[in-house]
Structure formats: structure tokens, C-alpha cells
Amino acid sequence: MRIETFFPYRLAVVAEAFSRQLVAVYGREHGLSREEWRLLFLLEDAGTLDSLRLSQRTSLDKVQVSRAASRLEDKGFITREVLGSDRRLRNYAITAAGRDLFRRVFGEVEARANEILQAMRASDRAALDQGIAALDRAIADMTQPEKGHGTAFPRPGQSQAEAG
Numbered sequence: 001m002r003i004e005t006f007f008p009y010r011l012a013v014v015a016e017a018f019s020r021q022l023v024a025v026y027g028r029e030h031g032l033s034r035e036e037w038r039l040l041f042l043l044e045d046a047g048t049l050d051s052l053r054l055s056q057r058t059s060l061d062k063v064q065v066s067r068a069a070s071r072l073e074d075k076g077f078i079t080r081e082v083l084g085s086d087r088r089l090r091n092y093a094i095t096a097a098g099r100d101l102f103r104r105v106f107g108e109v110e111a112r113a114n115e116i117l118q119a120m121r122a123s124d125r126a127a128l129d130q131g132i133a134a135l136d137r138a139i140a141d142m143t144q145p146e147k148g149h150g151t152a153f154p155r156p157g158q159s160q161a162e163a164g
Contacts, residue, residue, distance in 0.1 A: 035068035
């Protein structure tokens, strides 16, 4: 078997290619890393989140969250404060400047994503959407961390209660 025909590889390569198209907008044009973009996106939606919830809602580990948050704080886009006596736990909030930047950049990112998706036939877009949802459900059905089968992971549209 060739790696180019192995489904997990193909999925990862296409997802990375799509992501790089968006990075070109928020990264090159606005100086944000992927990690910074994800944190801004989550904080714009939630307003405030603690470090544990930020790590749970992204595919980022705690170190990536901490480093991205530090850079965003230095740029004035978020605030961080220590929660209680455990100095490892922090609460993050988006600032007005961060919200303004996010909203400006989001329009450009969304336009680029839509430009790519519009290059597909409507039936292919619908099939892709259905396929992603079906794959997500299959992964959720097959994931059993207690039996050593995968690890719990945030799913699109999943609430925190469902994430466990």
C-alpha cells in the first residue's frame, strides 16, 4: 500500500492544506500563529475561560495554550490572571482590542474558506459535510479510553458536559 492512498494520511494532508490557506490570512496578514488564532476564536465566543477549559476545547496542550496566551497578552489582545492559590491555573479573557482584531480577521478567514469551498460543486460540499459528521460520530462511537481505545477529545458542536 502507498501512503498516498491511506485514508488517515489523505485526510490529514487535505486538512493541513486547507488550514494553511487560512493561516495565510490570519498569520501572514495579521501576525497570528495557529495557536493564537484558536485561543482568540474560543475567547471571542466564550468571553472568558480558564486554562483547563481552553486546553479541553482545543487540540492544544497546556504548554501551547500558555505560550500562545503569553504572546496574546503581550499584544494586548487578552488578559490572564492566576486563579486562587494554584499558580498553574489561569483565567483568560479577551480584551476589546482582541475582539476587534478577531472580528476583522474572521471576516477575511471566513471569506477565504468560503472561496475554497465554493470551488466545489454544491453536492460535493454537502457530501463532505455529511462525511465529516459521519466520521465524527464513528470516532465517538469507537472511542473508549477506559478500554485503551482512543482518548476523549472535544467534538464539533459538543458541549463541555458531553466532553466529560
